[in-house]
Structure formats: structure tokens, C-alpha cells
Amino acid sequence: MSGRRSQRKGANGERELAAVLRSYGFDIQRGGSLSFGEVPDLTGLPNVHIEVKRRETVNLSAALAQAAEDAARFGDGLPAVFHRGNRECWRVTMTLADWMSLYRSAAGGDKDGPVGV
Numbered sequence: 001m002s003g004r005r006s007q008r009k010g011a012n013g014e015r016e017l018a019a020v021l022r023s024y025g026f027d028i029q030r031g032g033s034l035s036f037g038e039v040p041d042l043t044g045l046p047n048v049h050i051e052v053k054r055r056e057t058v059n060l061s062a063a064l065a066q067a068a069e070d071a072a073r074f075g076d077g078l079p080a081v082f083h084r085g086n087r088e089c090w091r092v093t094m095t096l097a098d099w100m101s102l103y104r105s106a107a108g109g110d111k112d113g114p115v116g117v
Contacts, residue, residue: 006055013054014041017082020090021045040074047102049076053083060093067094078102 018028021042031039042050049071053063060081067079078098084090 009054010052013084014052016054017050017052017090018042040070040076043076045077047077047105049074049079051079051081053081055083056085058083064093064095 014030018030021028021044026044028042028044031041031043040049041052049067051063051067051070058081060083063081063083064079067081071077071079078094078101080092080094080098082090082092
């Protein structure tokens, strides 16, 4: 896929995911076209840094590493990769430790570390 077509697909993916997250009641904003990492892909999901990947194959290790770097730089939350291929549903990938932190926080429990492991 050409660079321009790939950028357009990425921007379309960001718009699509933003609309989905808005349907859940969140005030999601796009970072803007061709921002090249100057701002997050999407903002407005509390405590989560959103990295969007809209392609058939995603190197999840590399995408999570990018999300972690950007989350540290922007300070906007735990790194998460939101991704989907053609004719697939959106998925979210994050580390287990980060997911447990979110889960425990939502459940009102202790979020300091593993329990009973």
C-alpha cells in the first residue's frame, strides 16, 4: 500500500474508532491528520492512551512499545492498542498488568499489584 493510501486508511480508522467510542458516551477528539506523533491519535478516554492501528496485520509488540513510549511522553494514561482488520470488530490490546489496574480501579478494588499469585 502506498504511503498516502496508508495514511488515509489510518486517518479513516481514527475517525471510525472515535465515532464508536463516542457512541459509548465519551468525548473523543482526533489528534488531527498527519500529526506524525506530535499529539495522540485520539484523546478523551480517561486514563487510557489510545494507539490506533487499522490494518490487516499488526505487530502488537511494536505497537504496544509505541503506545508505551507515547503514553509516557503525553502522560495521558495506560498504553492500549485499538486495532482491527477488514471485516473485523475493534479489539484492544494492552499488558495484563495495565488491564488489571483498570479492572481493579473499575471494580473499586486494590490496584497495587498481583493478589494471590
